[in-house]
Amino acid sequence: MRTLEQFNAACNAIAAVAFTEQCAGKIDLQKLVYYDIRRNFGLSAQMTIRAISKVSEAYKRDKTLQPHFRAHSAMVYDQRICAFPGPDRVSLLTLDGRAVMPFRFGRYAEGMLARKRGQCDLLYRASSATFFLAITVDAPEPTPDEVSDYLGVDLGIINIATTSDGEIVNHGPTQIHAHVNTVRARYSRLRAKLQQKGTKSAKRLLKTRSQRETRFVRDTNHCISKALVSTAQDTARGIALENLKNIRTRITVRGKRQRRVLHSWGFFQLRAFIAYKAALAGVRVALVNPAYTSQTCSQCGQCAKANRHTQAKFLCQSCGYACHADVNAAVNIGRAAVIPPNAAPLVTSAG
Secondary structure, eight states, X not given: OHXXXXXXXXXXXXXXXXXXXXXXXXXXXXXXXHHHHHHHHOOOHHHHHHHHHHHHHHHHHOTTSOOOOOTTOOEEEOTTTEEEEETTEXXXXXXXXXXXXXXOOOHHHHHHTTSOEEEEEEEEETTTTEEEEEEEEOOOOOOOOOOSOEXXXXXXXXXXXXXXXXXXXXXXXXXXXXXXXXXXXXXXXXXXXXXXXXXXXHHHHHHHHHHHHHXXXXXXXXXXXXXXXXXXXXXTOEEEEEOOTTHXXXXXXXXXXXXXXXXXXXXXXXXXXXXXXHHHHTOOEEEEXXXXXXXXXXXXXXXXXXXXXXXXXXEOTTTOOXXXXXXXXXXXXXXXXXXXXXXXXXXXXXX
């Protein structure tokens, strides 16, 4: 605990220098503070380097503000100051020298610990008075197989993910995510009520609820991405996604409710989860241009705004084909990924 608190105190001292000197570069900042930090805070050479690196990364994000670190903020350990002498033992460098201690882990983490370990973060949770060690490991990524077909995925507000197979993932047979929009609306109402009240207890509850909502969104995105990657892997297909970059600035939003709905879900997070899960599973992922995918008939190819009869219903004005609007868009997205000029890889490792 003393090492953690001293490390973050040193980070605050470094941040003050970085802000005063307007210095964000790690090497330049090291020249300014290295010897003073070691002398004033008693940190080892590598601890000092880690503290400088942490401040540099934080300050680069917004150079108009001086970074501030809580006393129990995460402490970064690398291979020079952290080692694993046994399968359930970790050796951490402290202000009083090396300390070897046992740590507990679950069944999922047990398989991960067999891999090569890298940098880790020491975390402290005051609510449970417990230290956590977040360890990074090298995960092998198989080369994605060449595919002739893609699972098209349409991302949306009402239906978070709809596939070209006709499956609406957040309203699947298990009903795991059927309550997603209800929960989002409930959090929105509670947030507005607490913000209007404005008392200290309301602000405290608002912070707690915010963290709970963040966890809910992350868990839902994990479940949806896992289901999509599993489906693609089982059917030997790639995954085609819409390129929704800058979506919040590209569309016209009318009304407070629409703004709340659009900004309350992490589409980029969902896409990132799909990308890394697909990379681990050897599934190819591609981005396609989403323009007119919801207005184009997947049967005859006729494109017209009137084809989108309602939010949920697609009715082609040319051939009369009718289906769920999101399913029709997903089919178009999957088909576009097969055409090289309209498809671009999401990440290099994913294809």
